[in-house]
Amino acid sequence: MIISGVQQALDCAAHLLLDAGDPVWMEEPGYPGAAVVFRAVGAKICPVPVDSEGLNLEAGQRRWPRQRPRLIYVTPAHQFPLGVTMSLRRRLSLLEWARRSKTIIFEDDYDSEYRYSGRPIPALQGLDRAAVVIFAGSFTDVLFPALRLAYLVVPSDVVDIFAAAESVSTHHPPLIDQAILCDFISEGHFARHVRRMRELYAERLSVLIELAGERLTGLLEIPAVEAGLRTVCWLQGGILAERAARAAAKYDVEVVPLERYAYGRAKRNGLMLGFAAVDARELRRGVEQLARALEEIRQPLKTPADRL
Ligand SMILES: Cc1ncc(COP(=O)(O)O)c(C=O)c1O
16 A cells, blocks of 8 residues: 555554554654554553564563553664664564464564665565564655655555555545656666665765764764664763753754653663764764763763772
């Protein structure tokens, strides 16, 4: 199905598949745009931690032993916001468990086109033999957000109810925009655009990493970035994320504390930094300003005399 954004797909899935009180597993930290939709239909958000392989299925089973989720929302290609790629092993376990427990998986593939390193792993939807996966991809990050076009692959037994819901709500996303996008893809412009942008964003990422090495060491650490338009980074030296964001805003740099993406108590002290939308000059200015902001609020290093 062609739809008006992943947001509409989430809203549609929530209304069609969830009843008030139904448990929904969400990655912790995770995408607030999904949580808000599930909460709006009265579902119960069950946060599940994310480790280096993506959503930690076993931790979820331990944390929510008596509540089989009705739906699991995941971003396996590039976890939002931590950037982890779900391993093949975890994907297969998740699919098998969803099949056995009759749970639906909502796979949000919002920005998988921008991968700079590491091999892409097949989507859950492509590995699914039990028709338990709803797959959503978007043109928001890969083209532009104002387009409001996305696509949805749903299991065949729910195609009719999704199509009916679409026809009684929006009917369809604007057909002229769809036709133009269709030509854009079939004439090869889309593939060229993705290739060009991937190179440009990879270049900007390497500029960010180089500048961070020069100017942010001891203040902020950027982990290896495999994909996406933004990255998580970890604050050093006892600097707290909310304080860092306020200090950075005074220097006209926008960073988002990671804790804003947490639902439960597991708050991690990190920031989200965008790098794809800014050129090298702006990146240099941003890193310099951010460094100044963080230096201002960093705890002064203890001198030997202080320790006595
Ligand atoms: C995790 C996640 N899902 C989905 C989207 C895109 O949603 P939509 O297609 O409604 O613009 C975004 C946008 O950045 C996102 O970060």
